[in-house]
Amino acid sequence: MAAPGDVRRVTAPTRRPTVLVVGAGGYFGRQLVEELLSETSARVIAAGRDVARLEQTFCDRLGEGSRLSVTRVDLHDGSTVEAALHGVGVCIGAAGPFQKLPQTLLHAALAREVAYIDLSDDRRFCDVVLARAADAAVPVATGWSVLPALVGVLARRATEAFDVVTSLDLSIAPGNRMPRAHGTVASLLASVGRPIEVWRDGACLTVSGWSEPAPFDYPAPVGRRKGWLVDVPGLDVLGRTFGADRVEFRVGGEIGFLNVLVSALAWPVRWRIVPSWVPCAGLLRCGMALFGRFGTSVGAVGVEASGRRAGHGVRARVTLVAEHDGHRIPVLPAVEMARHLLDGSEPRTGPLPPHDWIGWDDLLVSCERRGYRLNCAEATMVDDG
Numbered sequence: 001m002a003a004p005g006d007v008r009r010v011t012a013p014t015r016r017p018t019v020l021v022v023g024a025g026g027y028f029g030r031q032l033v034e035e036l037l038s039e040t041s042a043r044v045i046a047a048g049r050d051v052a053r054l055e056q057t058f059c060d061r062l063g064e065g066s067r068l069s070v071t072r073v074d075l076h077d078g079s080t081v082e083a084a085l086h087g088v089g090v091c092i093g094a095a096g097p098f099q100k101l102p103q104t105l106l107h108a109a110l111a112r113e114v115a116y117i118d119l120s121d122d123r124r125f126c127d128v129v130l131a132r133a134a135d136a137a138v139p140v141a142t143g144w145s146v147l148p149a150l151v152g153v154l155a156r157r158a159t160e161a162f163d164v165v166t167s168l169d170l171s172i173a174p175g176n177r178m179p180r181a182h183g184t185v186a187s188l189l190a191s192v193g194r195p196i197e198v199w200r201d202g203a204c205l206t207v208s209g210w211s212e213p214a215p216f217d218y219p220a221p222v223g224r225r226k227g228w229l230v231d232v233p234g235l236d237v238l239g240r241t242f243g244a245d246r247v248e249f250r251v252g253g254e255i256g257f258l259n260v261l262v263s264a265l266a267w268p269v270r271w272r273i274v275p276s277w278v279p280c281a282g283l284l285r286c287g288m289a290l291f292g293r294f295g296t297s298v299g300a301v302g303v304e305a306s307g308r309r310a311g312h313g314v315r316a317r318v319t320l321v322a323e324h325d326g327h328r329i330p331v332l333p334a335v336e337m338a339r340h341l342l343d344g345s346e347p348r349t350g351p352l353p354p355h356d357w358i359g360w361d362d363l364l365v366s367c368e369r370r371g372y373r374l375n376c377a378e379a380t381m382v383d384d385g
């Protein structure tokens with residue numbers, strides 16, 4: 001399988017300025033459509049299984065002269081995917097949960113030489129994309145959301161002064177004011193109590209999902225947040241890229257009670273009393289919505305790196321904090337990647353590397369535009385003992 005660093009550089013082609021968003025009626029799909037319309041001059045096609053619902057969702061944006069149109073795509077029906085890609089330069093898969101989706105969008109995109117982006121947070125889905133895209137003639141960006149694309153860039157920044165990287169602790173702290181939708185909640189529950197993979201001692205190791213809580217220190221207003229291990233793509237890729245012995249990812253919601261409830265749900269799955277809580281995603285979603293009023297829209301993503309510099313142990317932390325609209329963070333990487341693909345500033349083909357797809361200054365600008373704060377704590381010496 002090609003690692004997403006073994007990319008080939010070619011002259012960037014001029015891409016047709018049309019972006020197809022599949023799953024456009026979903027929580028993140030809607031945000032993608034809005035940001036693509038405001039951040040690019042491309043035409044945007046919002047695709048999903050129910051066109052009438054899409055027309056209702058985007059009724060303010062549709063109409064004569066609009067850059068937005070809607071079309072029907074069911075990822076289980078390859079002919080609808082083929083038809084929707086006609087005249088498209090970049091496609092984005094934002095449907096979910098990815099655990100249940102076929103690879104029809106990727107197959108059709110590769111056949112038609114359309115640049116491909118997805119927001120997958122499913123490790124197996126991303127692995128299949130990476131394998132299939134090894135010889136792709138177009139750029140392929142899988143997992144182009146928080147994990148692994150955004151944390152990859154934060155990890156590169158955190159470790160740039162290191163001689164040796166030993167560990168990367170990756171973390172997100174979502175706010176609860178805007179409770180997540182079915183796709184994200186189902187995906188989260190897929191990890192609860194189930195075997196998941198982390199990167200330890202330089203290899204993939206299976207542990208139990210939603211276990212081993214540990215705190216992460218974010219800047220104010222988030223502060224210290226306890227997070228639990230969940231299954232995500234790219235830990236192995238980041239481990240190999242940075243030569244780290246250990247890479248782990250934890251998520252810690254804003255309402256402590258809900259975190260404790262989810263970690264309690266892990267036990268019946270570990271004891272094999274319940275196979276999985278995914279069918280109960282709707283119930284958990286309602287619970288999160290009930291507690292929404294007690295939450296905020298603050299969101300944060302962080303990387304704490306440990307390693308060695310000039311013979312000493314060092315530690316550095318890089319964080320992105322959104323004091324408002326934290327729920328929009330997950331679409332930033334796909335929107336920025338779409339911009340790069342459309343303006344020809346991403347000339348590579350094949351799987352794109354999650355740690356090296358946007359310069360730090362560009363990321364700063366795109367965060368400032370959205371009102372997000374990037375913080376880089378200077379690398380500090382730590383006690384070698």
Ligand SMILES: NC(=O)c1ccc[n+]([C@@H]2O[C@H](COP(=O)([O-])OP(=O)(O)OC[C@H]3O[C@@H](n4cnc5c(N)ncnc54)[C@H](OP(=O)(O)O)[C@@H]3O)[C@@H](O)[C@H]2O)c1
Pocket residue numbers: 022023024025026027028029048049050073074075076094095096097098099119120121122143144145146147148180181182183184185187188330
């Ligand atoms: N990598 C990361 O860091 C990261 C971060 C955040 C989210 N995500 C992932 O992004 C995905 C989307 O999340 P979300 O919260 O936006 O989910 P959501 O609100 O439930 O939306 C999912 C959308 O997918 C559509 N869909 C499902 N099956 C489809 C199919 N066969 N063909 C076409 N469309 C289909 C649904 O359409 P219908 O309305 O017709 O059912 C719905 O509009 C989730 O899998 C989530 O885990 C990843």
